[in-house]
Amino acid sequence: MAVIELRLPWPVSTNKAWKPMGKNRMRLNPKAQLFRLAVKSYVLAAKIQGLPLQGHLEAKITLCPPNRAKRDQDNFAGKTLLDALTKAGLWGDDSQIKRTVIEWADVVKGGAVVIHVKPFVQEVAVTEAVQPFVRMQA
Helix, strand or coil, rough: CCEEEEEEECCCCHHHHHEEEECCCEECHHHHHHHHHHHHHHHHCCCCCCCCCCCEEEEEEEEEEECCCCHHHHHHHHHHHHHHHHHHHCECCHHHHHEEEEECCCCCCCCEEEEEEECCCCCCCCCCCCCCCCCCCC
């Protein structure tokens, strides 16, 4: 599989994506619903072969904000974005993503997100005998 690149619209903040409905229920905000539909149209337009992607994946997410306002990365490169890509059929489940790199880029009119997806390759051997870095003292 080659690296897949998608340029997507600016996502709805995870903090604003869900609205309470009643006592114990949440509903997807209409703007978040529109974002999901837009992501699906971008994925379909890209005509990517072999969807949904299989196996472990790595995602590099570049956030191009619409203005210089202070923002938290995880609100825009987290659940709302990854769930939209899952619903669009890019991969079967976002639990397939084993490495995520998130970075900020320059301001872009209207905002955008550029995501690169490729197969995940474990770079560090992990053994059963991994010791914790911090030890508690009695």
